[in-house]
Amino acid sequence: MRYLNIEDFNEIDRLTIPEYELRIKAYQLKSLDMQYNIHLQAWATVMAGQTRKGKPVYRTFDKFFNYQKAEKRILGRDHSLPKNQEKEKLQNWIANFNS
Known part of the structure; x- marks a missing residue:
């Protein structure tokens, strides 16, 4: 509810797993854009x-913040971190960002 901006329990009940995963990925990309800014x-x-x-x-902005690398991580195209460690790191960042 917090991350997906859903307040209606009926809408939550109708949410499928693929739709949930897509919404979470969209939220992560939106957070990445905020982080980029x-x-x-x-x-x-x-x-x-x-x-x-x-x-x-x-010397370059890419060395300061690599947007493409972060985006690949979110989209599952970068396997430099194990999935659970990557997910935990992102969840910690989001939790710290929101507090």
Whole structure:
């Protein structure tokens, strides 16, 4: 209910497993877009002033935040983390983000 923005128990009862999984994936992608925007703002701040020995700490935005890699993880195309560890990491991030 919290993540899917559903308040009607009848709608929850009609929800199929594939529809639930699709809605969760959409929620995760929406959260990723929010995370991207947060990192983009932080990137602009970093580029405005942070340097190491006179050079920017991150030369490109992709090194600061790899959107494609995070998206692949959500869509199940990146297997660098075991599924349960990946899911737990994302759930922890979401829980911390929402609090």
